[in-house]
Amino acid sequence: MNHSIRAALAACAALAWGAPSIAPAKPIAFANGTTVMTEYGAGTMLEGQAFYAPYYWLSIGGGHVRFDSDLDKSHLEITYVRANYLAKRWNLPSAQANVFVWGGLGSAEGNTFGGARLARNAGVQLDYETRRIYASMKSDLWETREFSQRVDTLQLGFAPYAHDYSTLATWFVIQARDYSSRIRHGVEWAALIRLFKGGAWLDAGLTADGKPQVMAMFNF
Amino acid sequence: MKIIQAIFAALALSVAATSSAATIEMDVNGLVCAFCAQGIEKKLRAYPATADVVVSLEARLVAVSTKEGEDIADDELKRALTDAGYTVKGIRRADESLDAVRARLKEGSH
Numbered sequence: 484m485n486h487s488i489r490a491a492l493a494a495c496a497a498l499a500w501g502a503p504s505i506a507p508a509k510p511i512a513f514a515n516g517t518t519v520m521t522e523y524g525a526g527t528m529l530e531g532q533a534f535y536a537p538y539y540w541l542s543i544g545g546g547h548v549r550f551d552s553d554l555d556k557s558h559l560e561i562t563y564v565r566a567n568y569l570a571k572r573w574n575l576p577s578a579q580a581n582v583f584v585w586g587g588l589g590s591a592e593g594n595t596f597g598g599a600r601l602a603r604n605a606g607v608q609l610d611y612e613t614r615r616i617y618a619s620m621k622s623d624l625w626e627t628r629e630f631s632q633r634v635d636t637l638q639l640g641f642a643p644y645a646h647d648y649s650t651l652a653t654w655f656v657i658q659a660r661d662y663s664s665r666i667r668h669g670v671e672w673a674a675l676i677r678l679f680k681g682g683a684w685l686d687a688g689l690t691a692d693g694k695p696q697v698m699a700m701f702n703f
Numbered sequence: 704m705k706i707i708q709a710i711f712a713a714l715a716l717s718v719a720a721t722s723s724a725a726t727i728e729m730d731v732n733g734l735v736c737a738f739c740a741q742g743i744e745k746k747l748r749a750y751p752a753t754a755d756v757v758v759s760l761e762a763r764l765v766a767v768s769t770k771e772g773e774d775i776a777d778d779e780l781k782r783a784l785t786d787a788g789y790t791v792k793g794i795r796r797a798d799e800s801l802d803a804v805r806a807r808l809k810e811g812s813h
Binding site: 512513514515516538569572573574576577578579612613645646647648679681682702 | 733738739743744759761
């Protein structure tokens with residue numbers, strides 16, 4: 484496999500598992516809850532996911548994602564299953580902190596290689612949240628026989644007012660992302676506005692180079 | 704005659720006791736987002752005895768009212784919130800209705 488193909492595959496993998504980090508702030512919404520999510524990421528990604536959480540500390544599900552590389556005309560599609568596990572939670576009087584880990588398997592197909600590839604995913608997320616401040620760090624690893632790619636994402640959010648259950652929550656989120664290979668030089672920055680009320684959630688924003696990112700999620 | 708009156712009085716008290724609904728308030732740690740409230744509300748509404756549920760992120764409070772003549776034990780409620788992923792710091796039986804609790808929360812006096 485030549486270098487450009489490897490780079491394209493790595494780019495797709497990075498997009499696959501990096502861009503969704505603007506999606507659910509937590510990989511598990513609540514016990515006995517179902518989460519469906521769809522996302523459009525900067526013209527390079529389109530994804531759908533569905534997860535069910537039998538417990539507050541576990542969710543299982545899957546999704547399908549398509550990526551179109553910014554670097555060339557290559558594209559990649561992955562159908563995957565995944566489990567998210569809440570390793571640790573701290574419930575404080577006015578805050579909550581969590582450590583999540585996850586793992587999954589998928590089938591990857593693209594126009595830069597023949598047939599399907601078995602793909603493996605693993606990740607970890609640490610987050611801290613009050614009703615006015617949100618911070619998360621996430622590291623996501625995605626591997627096949629051809630490539631190994633890690634994406635590290637930091638999100639810092641600020642709410643201009645403290646929402647309650649019956650009111651609309653509004654957040655302003657700054658995101659910084661670093662890729663472990665040569666997908667991109669330097670850190671990619673994005674600014675997002677996050678709105679949610681009840682079980683409905685919307686993220687919308689722009690990357691530093693002006694590309695839109697939109698995500699909608701519903702919990703029930 | 705006095706014995707009959709006493710029996711009727713006891714019966715009346717018994718009926719009054721079993722027909723009253725309960726309002727239970729819980730102080731909860733970790734309530735920071737609407738999804739927290741949504742999960743807790745869903746869990747508590749699943750009880751057949753539940754009449755209504757109020758969750759206040761501002762007051763860090765979860766309140767549940769039961770149907771007439773029914774009750775949910777404190778331990779059961781604590782377990783429900785623990786199973787939902789939250790920490791119950793206090794639980795008490797309130798003398799007021801859930802509507803009164805809701806009004807009190809709206810006024811901002813927890």
